[in-house]
Amino acid sequence: MVHDTRWWLVSAAERQEVMTCMDSLESFQCRPARSLSDLRPVSNLSHDSFKRLDPGPSRWLNDECIDAYLSMMTQGISYECCLIQLIIQRGYEDVGMDRWQNKTVELFSRSVILLPINVDNAHWVAAAIYPQLKTVVYYDPLLVGVVKHPPSVIINVYDFLDAETSARGSGQLHLADWKTVVLAEAPHQVNGSDCGVYVLLGLVEMSRGFPWQGGADWKWGRPGDSSDLRLCIAHELLMGSLIAR
Amino acid sequence: MDSQLISSSGGTKVDELPSEDEAEDLKASNKLKLVIQRTNDGEKTEFILKMTTPFIKVFEAWSKRFHVSPRTQRFLFQGEKVLDQSTPKMMEWKAGRSYVIDNMIGQEGG
Numbered sequence: 096m097v098h099d100t101r102w103w104l105v106s107a108a109e110r111q112e113v114m115t116c117m118d119s120l121e122s123f124q125c126r127p128a129r130s131l132s133d134l135r136p137v138s139n140l141s142h143d144s145f146k147r148l149d150p151g152p153s154r155w156l157n158d159e160c161i162d163a164y165l166s167m168m169t170q171g172i173s174y175e176c177c178l179i180q181l182i183i184q185r186g187y188e189d190v191g192m193d194r195w196q197n198k199t200v201e202l203f204s205r206s207v208i209l210l211p212i213n214v215d216n217a218h219w220v221a222a223a224i225y226p227q228l229k230t231v232v233y234y235d236p237l238l239v240g241v242v243k244h245p246p247s248v249i250i251n252v253y254d255f256l257d258a259e260t261s262a263r264g265s266g267q268l269h270l271a272d273w274k275t276v277v278l279a280e281a282p283h284q285v286n287g288s289d290c291g292v293y294v295l296l297g298l299v300e301m302s303r304g305f306p307w308q309g310g311a312d313w314k315w316g317r318p319g320d321s322s323d324l325r326l327c328i329a330h331e332l333l334m335g336s337l338i339a340r
Numbered sequence: 341m342d343s344q345l346i347s348s349s350g351g352t353k354v355d356e357l358p359s360e361d362e363a364e365d366l367k368a369s370n371k372l373k374l375v376i377q378r379t380n381d382g383e384k385t386e387f388i389l390k391m392t393t394p395f396i397k398v399f400e401a402w403s404k405r406f407h408v409s410p411r412t413q414r415f416l417f418q419g420e421k422v423l424d425q426s427t428p429k430m431m432e433w434k435a436g437r438s439y440v441i442d443n444m445i446g447q448e449g450g
Contacts, residue, residue, distance in 0.1 A: 097405075156448065156450075163423075214449065217448075219449040
């Protein structure tokens with residue numbers, strides 16, 4: 096028998112539990128006790144948002160789904176969607192990162208900084224900053240093939256890097272030292288609704304290490320995987336932890 | 341563990357204090373002033389609330405006023421999302437003071 100490497104497949108019982116929680120608010124509220132994530136700010140995942148993961152009708156994911164999922168990650172450091180949007184809309188200075196910086200977060204000593212970014216309230220893309228490698232990785236599930244010019248979203252990422260660098264007294268950001276890698280080999284969505292799903296799974300992949308193979312080794316995301324991936328994410332959210340990859 | 345979800349930033353600039361009389365009145369009745377500021381146009385709406393009032397009540401009142409569903413709205417204090425069931429007391433806010441919460445529309449994408 097060939098061993099199935101699709102880690103994202105859930106059992107029939109787990110699927111049943113997900114569907115029950117989709118259908119009934121009471122079941123969703125009584126979901127299994129979370130262990131570690133009880134301490135984390137995931138409680139704002141509403142039933143309405145959770146239902147967006149329904150494997151049947153392909154609905155768009157929202158910021159609550161994204162934040163709740165990223166809060167379960169065990170590697171890397173990630174930003175909440177609203178904070179990123181606040182920075183982009185109001186400019187870095189107006190958001191005033193002082194208070195946050197005082198939290199003594201050693202940002203640049205982290206292996207990776209993960210940013211889920213919303214584009215025009217219609218699309219999700221992902222950026223990952225690898226400070227030690229001085230590299231920004233960009234993943235857009237809609238992109239196919241080679242991109243000649245990095246998308247404008249990347250500018251926001253470098254604005255963020257620049258402000259963080261000077262705010263931490265680390266001198267100026269030398270853009271020439273940095274490079275941008277656009278993942279061309281990563282899975283791309285085959286419909287108009289799965290970008291949130293792909294961005295979440297892509298961010299977890301990038302949290303596990305630099306994508307040296309450009310995402311070509313990411314196993315999920317073949318045509319037909321959509322329902323299973325949505326079930327997997329919903330199941331992980333109910334459990335409060337990620338399935339081992 | 342090397343994981344952390346960053347949500348807190350400096351957010352809104354330090355809140356304007358209520359006038360002295362107002363502050364005294366608020367303090368005497370163990371209440372505080374909450375200003376909800378819409379991010380896209382800066383529109384401000386003021387609320388007076390008790391230390392133990394869950395924020396969901398304010399968010400619902402605000403949403404009703406602007407004819408939107410509270411589920412589509414996000415409320416942040418200093419860049420950090422405010423939980424529906426949280427209260428000023430849980431946030432360690434003080435009576436007689438004024439605080440500003442930023443409102444944003446929730447994001448979605450496909």
